[in-house]
Amino acid sequence: MRDVIVVGAGGGGPVVAKELAARGLDVLLLEAGPAWQDPEREWSHDENVANNPATGIFRFGPGDRTQAPWPRDLPQNSFLWQTAGVGGSTLHYFGNSPRAMPDAFAGYGELIPYYEWVEHTLPVQTAAMGTKEELFLRGATSAGLPTQTSKDISGAACRPQQNAILQPQGTAGRTDRAKQLVYPRAKGCTFCGHCPQGCFLPLKAPLNLKAKRSTHVSYVPMALTADRWTHGRAATLVPDAFAVKVGAEGALRSVTWRNTRSGALTTEEAKVVVLAGGPVETPRLWLNSGLPNANDQVGRGLTDHYLDFVVGRFTHYTGSGKGATSAARADFPGRGCIEQVGAAPGLQAQGLTDSLEPGRRVLGARLKRFLANLDRLIAIAVITDDDVQPANRVTLSQAMTPDANGPIARLELRSRTARTLANRDFLAAQAVKILNALGAREIVRMNWAPVLLHLHSTMRMGVVVSPDWESLAVERVFVADNSALPNALGGPNPTLTTQAFATRTAERIFVRYFGGDPWVGRESPVSSVDDSVTRAVLAAGL
Amino acid sequence: MNRRELLRRATALVVATRLGRLGDAFASTRGTLDALVEYVLADRQLAAATTPRLVRTLDHFLPGPQPLSATAAAILDGAAAQVKPGATFAQLSRAQKAQAFAQIESLPDEAAGSIRFLVGNLADLTAFLAYSTTRGHRLARFRTAAHGHREFRGYWHA
Numbered sequence: 061m062r063d064v065i066v067v068g069a070g071g072g073g074p075v076v077a078k079e080l081a082a083r084g085l086d087v088l089l090l091e092a093g094p095a096w097q098d099p100e101r102e103w104s105h106d107e108n109v110a111n112n113p114a115t116g117i118f119r120f121g122p123g124d125r126t127q128a129p130w131p132r133d134l135p136q137n138s139f140l141w142q143t144a145g146v147g148g149s150t151l152h153y154f155g156n157s158p159r160a161m162p163d164a165f166a167g168y169g170e171l172i173p174y175y176e177w178v179e180h181t182l183p184v185q186t187a188a189m190g191t192k193e194e195l196f197l198r199g200a201t202s203a204g205l206p207t208q209t210s211k212d213i214s215g216a217a218c219r220p221q222q223n224a225i226l227q228p229q230g231t232a233g234r235t236d237r238a239k240q241l242v243y244p245r246a247k248g249c250t251f252c253g254h255c256p257q258g259c260f261l262p263l264k265a266p267l268n269l270k271a272k273r274s275t276h277v278s279y280v281p282m283a284l285t286a287d288r289w290t291h292g293r294a295a296t297l298v299p300d301a302f303a304v305k306v307g308a309e310g311a312l313r314s315v316t317w318r319n320t321r322s323g324a325l326t327t328e329e330a331k332v333v334v335l336a337g338g339p340v341e342t343p344r345l346w347l348n349s350g351l352p353n354a355n356d357q358v359g360r361g362l363t364d365h366y367l368d369f370v371v372g373r374f375t376h377y378t379g380s381g382k383g384a385t386s387a388a389r390a391d392f393p394g395r396g397c398i399e400q401v402g403a404a405p406g407l408q409a410q411g412l413t414d415s416l417e418p419g420r421r422v423l424g425a426r427l428k429r430f431l432a433n434l435d436r437l438i439a440i441a442v443i444t445d446d447d448v449q450p451a452n453r454v455t456l457s458q459a460m461t462p463d464a465n466g467p468i469a470r471l472e473l474r475s476r477t478a479r480t481l482a483n484r485d486f487l488a489a490q491a492v493k494i495l496n497a498l499g500a501r502e503i504v505r506m507n508w509a510p511v512l513l514h515l516h517s518t519m520r521m522g523v524v525v526s527p528d529w530e531s532l533a534v535e536r537v538f539v540a541d542n543s544a545l546p547n548a549l550g551g552p553n554p555t556l557t558t559q560a561f562a563t564r565t566a567e568r569i570f571v572r573y574f575g576g577d578p579w580v581g582r583e584s585p586v587s588s589v590d591d592s593v594t595r596a597v598l599a600a601g602l
Numbered sequence: 603m604n605r606r607e608l609l610r611r612a613t614a615l616v617v618a619t620r621l622g623r624l625g626d627a628f629a630s631t632r633g634t635l636d637a638l639v640e641y642v643l644a645d646r647q648l649a650a651a652t653t654p655r656l657v658r659t660l661d662h663f664l665p666g667p668q669p670l671s672a673t674a675a676a677i678l679d680g681a682a683a684q685v686k687p688g689a690t691f692a693q694l695s696r697a698q699k700a701q702a703f704a705q706i707e708s709l710p711d712e713a714a715g716s717i718r719f720l721v722g723n724l725a726d727l728t729a730f731l732a733y734s735t736t737r738g739h740r741l742a743r744f745r746t747a748a749h750g751h752r753e754f755r756g757y758w759h760a
Contacts, residue, residue: 105746107730107734108655108730108731108734108735112731113659113727114658114659114660115658115659115662128662128663129662129663134715134716134719135716136715136722137718137721138719138722186757188754188756188757189754189758190754190755191755193758194755194758201760207758207760219758220757228754232750233750233751233752234752234754235752236748236750236751238748238749238750241749250749250750250751251750251752251753251754252748252749253748253751261749262749262750263749379751379753381742381744382751382753383751383753383754388758404744404746405733405738405739405741405742405744406729406730406731406733406734406738407730408733408742409732409733409738410727410733411726412729413642413725413728414725417707418700418703418704418707419704421726423641423642423644423725424641424642424643424696427643427729428644431733431738431741432741432742432743433742434742434743434744435743459716
């Protein structure tokens with residue numbers, strides 16, 4: 061029997077796995093998607109190769125890409141962007157790591173030490189400036205916004221992003237010559253402009269020293285080498301393992317998973333199970349396992365930041381296709397956030413052609429005009445402080461046939477409050493104001509159909525799970541992904557907050573079920589880029 | 603009922619007047635998707651590189667005896683017939699094509715959720731696939747393979 065089984069190696073699961081492996085527990089980490097042996101060879105800057113929803117390396121589907129992706133039932137115009145594979149959605153995320161709005165939930169102050177622990181571990185650093193973010197911040201300043209200088213948001217303000225990205229050192233950011241951009245001459249972000257395609261740079265850097273701090277290069281390597289960089293016990297990672305059932309008999313917990321390549325079923329028992337498959341798959345697994353759902357709240361209350369996109373076209377250079385995808389933002393407490401986004405042409409084109417209103421899509425000659433020079437655009441994402449609505453939910457599809465992993469998830473978006481809609485309009489207007497201040501020649505607001513990147517609150521804290529993220533219905537079963545967030549955090553990107561909560565959850569598991577002592581605030585965290593971790597990663601052949 | 607059956611039934615709602623000619627509609631898949639791609643991109647060379655990618659993506663997204671690309675084409679043609687009786691999507695003007703999309707977008711959720719999902723993603727999927735090609739990158743003046751850029755400008759000071 062294991063001490064702990066963690067289901068899902070995305071943004072949250074590896075945090076629990078690393079923290080508990082470092083305490084010497086026997087941790088099994090399951091991941092439905094593949095493990096990556098050599099990202100420098102396996103991954104690609106090519107957007108279609110990386111992110112094609114049907115065939116891409118980072119699609120949501122089995123590691124054998126000759127098979128179809130896993131289906132979801134989406135009964136509305138919407139685009140759900142998930143990733144399977146070790147690292148999960150942190151493989152394609154932008155690394156943006158702001159803290160939540162301080163009034164988003166009770167107990168923000170108590171979470172700060174856990175934020176600090178994660179910020180040191182990843183690490184989170186203040187983003188360097190390229191042209192596009194400098195312009196964004198100049199525009200925001202011209203529009204009257206002060207600069208936020210603390211990590212805790214204190215009012216409407218702009219700032220460089222706090223990013224889980226190692227900032228440039230050496231030749232990084234200072235040359236475009238490939239031969240000069242090899243570790244250790246280049247360290248940190250090389251300004252390649254390919255964050256959503258996975259970060260495998262600088263070339264030849266040890267796995268834990270790649271620029272963007274997906275869990276694949278930070279928490280997972282630390283979990284797998286916890287016997288080397290500290291006096292812990294190495295966690296076991298099993299990829300291609302789709303969890304299909306969680307068992308709860310007496311004090312015994314178990315997980316059954318299906319090998320996505322062979323179809324074989326395996327069951328292991330544990331003292332504690334942690335669900336971290338994300339806000340779609342975690343409620344699906346819960347419901348498919350027949351676990352209690354007495355108040356019918358499992359899956360309800362989905363929030364998604366109701367993202368929108370505002371793009372300005374300029375006659376001068378903006379550097380939109382270079383550097384970290386997003387390195388500058390503005391926060392508006394009570395409303396949400398906006399952030400500059402500089403994607404490669406495929407994603408930029410996708411963003412310009414998506415809309416709830418067909419007439420608003422940028423098509424044909426106009427699309428060509430916008431994309432005639434990627435480096436003359438500034439795009440701004442709107443990240444709305446949206447309200448929890450019970451009708452927005454994940455449930456099991458009645459319309460579609462179960463797949464090999466059981467009944468599939470259905471994601472319904474049926475309701476937006478007047479406040480959510482007003483917030484979105486307000487934020488889009490702020491984005492337009494900034495682009496106008498910069499002298500944009502042409503501006504479009506897309507009114508996106510739901511682009512489901514930031515999903516949260518389908519297993520809500522205080523409703524489905526406790527403040528420690530333990531199930532209120534089944535003890536020894538915890539959640540450690542965005543689904544346990546109580547709401548949309550007031551707008552900030554959710555990964556860091558989930559990782560802070562996951563750290564606290566790991567601590568509570570250790571104290572409550574393994575008789576240990578808490579460590580956050582009492583010990584110093586070890587950074588994932590510490591020399592001791594690098595030595596461990598190299599010695600382990602990762 | 604699987605997704606394909608759901609889509610087939612939902613399609614029937616849209617192409618009700620053409621059900622008897624569904625086979626003909628599937629036969630015209632390539633022409634309809636060519637028209638869609640041209641409508642989105644307005645670039646013949648880019649479109650030529652994109653339609654095969656679009657077909658591959660759709661059909662791999664949901665493999666089966668009746669390709670998803672054919673279903674998508676049938677839905678577009680069905681909507682086209684609503685806009686201009688007897689016409690296929692390829693035969694519509696640009697303004698009429700926009701009307702066809704609007705018609706699908708305005709279908710009631712319960713009746714056509716899967717149609718709204720599929721068609722709602724067609725234009726942006728097409729654009730993503732197109733501007734991920736070499737031709738797309740050339741149009742956007744973007745260097746795909748670059749491992750880095752000389753773009754670091756220091757740190758922000760208010």
